[in-house]
Amino acid sequence: MNRRDALEGLAVAGSVALAGCASGRFGSGTVLGRVEIINSSFVSNRIRLMIERGDETLLDRRIELSALDAGDAGASVIVEPSWSARRAQYTVRALHVGDDGDRESSGREYTFTRDDYTTYYGDDHEDPGCVAAVVTVGSRSETENGPIGIGPTYVDTPCG
Known part of the structure; x- marks a missing residue:
C-alpha cells in the first residue's frame, strides 16, 4: 500500500x-426540564404522571390536584427535574386514576424532541439547555375526568 x-x-x-x-x-433529542401540572377544572383531579427517557422510567408519581376555584395552591404542581441532563427523547404520560388507584381513563402522552426545544428557545431567547413541559388536566366545562393535554411551553428557567 x-x-x-x-x-x-x-x-x-x-x-x-x-x-x-x-x-x-x-x-433529534433534547433535555426535559421542569414539568408543570395544572388543573383547569372546577373539580379536583388525581392523575398518574410518568416520565420516561428511552426505556428508563425517570418518574412515576400520583398527583392530586385541587379544584381550580378551591382557593389554595393545590390546583397546580411543579415537578423539578431530578434526572440527569442527558439529551434524548423524553416521553411524558398522564392518565386519570380513581380513589382506589385504578386507571379511569385512557392516557395522553407526548414525546419531546429537538424541534420542541428549537421552537421555544430558538433564536429569540438565551439557550437554557432544556425545554419545559406543561400538563393540563380537565377544562372548566368538564365535571369529571376531563381531557389531559401535554406539550412544551416557555418558562424563563426551565431547567430548575
Missing part, C-alpha cells in the same frame, strides 16, 4: 467516526 492509499483510508475512517459524534450532538 502506498502513502496516498493509507491517507485516504485514514480520512474515511476518521469521517465515519466523527459522523457518529455529530449525529449524537445534533440528533
Whole structure:
C-alpha cells in the first residue's frame, strides 16, 4: 500500500467516526426540564404522571390536584427535574386514576424532541439547555375526568 492509499483510508475512517459524534450532538433529542401540572377544572383531579427517557422510567408519581376555584395552591404542581441532563427523547404520560388507584381513563402522552426545544428557545431567547413541559388536566366545562393535554411551553428557567 502506498502513502496516498493509507491517507485516504485514514480520512474515511476518521469521517465515519466523527459522523457518529455529530449525529449524537445534533440528533433529534433534547433535555426535559421542569414539568408543570395544572388543573383547569372546577373539580379536583388525581392523575398518574410518568416520565420516561428511552426505556428508563425517570418518574412515576400520583398527583392530586385541587379544584381550580378551591382557593389554595393545590390546583397546580411543579415537578423539578431530578434526572440527569442527558439529551434524548423524553416521553411524558398522564392518565386519570380513581380513589382506589385504578386507571379511569385512557392516557395522553407526548414525546419531546429537538424541534420542541428549537421552537421555544430558538433564536429569540438565551439557550437554557432544556425545554419545559406543561400538563393540563380537565377544562372548566368538564365535571369529571376531563381531557389531559401535554406539550412544551416557555418558562424563563426551565431547567430548575
